[in-house]
Amino acid sequence: MAATRTSTARKTVGAKKRSVRKGARLPKSVEGAVRAAQSKKAFDVVVLDLRKTGGFTDYFVICSGNRGRQIQAIADAVKETLKTELGERPLLAEGIDKSEWILLDYFDFIVHVFSVECRAFYGLERLWGNAERHEFVEQV
Numbered sequence: 611m612a613a614t615r616t617s618t619a620r621k622t623v624g625a626k627k628r629s630v631r632k633g634a635r636l637p638k639s640v641e642g643a644v645r646a647a648q649s650k651k652a653f654d655v656v657v658l659d660l661r662k663t664g665g666f667t668d669y670f671v672i673c674s675g676n677r678g679r680q681i682q683a684i685a686d687a688v689k690e691t692l693k694t695e696l697g698e699r700p701l702l703a704e705g706i707d708k709s710e711w712i713l714l715d716y717f718d719f720i721v722h723v724f725s726v727e728c729r730a731f732y733g734l735e736r737l738w739g740n741a742e743r744h745e746f747v748e749q750v
Contacts, residue, residue: 636744639696640669643721644746646691647673650684652723656735659742669719670738674729678709684723685712692716 636644636657644655652673661668671688675681685706692698702715710728714721722734735743 636669637718639692639698639716640671640719642691642695643671643688643716643719644673646687647671647684647721647723648746648748649691650675650680650687652684653748654729655746655748657744657746658735658738659744660738663738663741665738665741667715667718667720670734670741671719671721672724672729672734673722674724674726676726678725681709681712681723681725682706685714685721688714688721688723 635641640657644657647655652675655671655673658670658672659668660670673684675684685703689700689703698716700714700716700721702713704713704715705711710725711732712721712723714723722729724732
């Protein structure tokens, strides 16, 4: 598992990600989703902790891919990893046909896999700006 940085501040453009982990542990299923996304070279991986914001789920896992095939591969890796390691399957999977924004709803957390353009347009991190934020260092 890659190291995280936890904060409530918004991400600044060009900010360096630290390799020091601070804050609370994430649930195994959320960590598994992050690990699976990173295995398919997802970038800008962020987990938003929505438990104190009155959200409809506990966590958002948000990441990006460069092209439709990579976005699909990231979503497939998350589904397969959580199924084989933890026996979890998404209650709902949306956006698989277009591969610009794939949403996997696991009830306690939701995985969002975006294209760069779609992520910037919808701005989930901005909308949930009061959520505690966990950023992950890209794996080399």
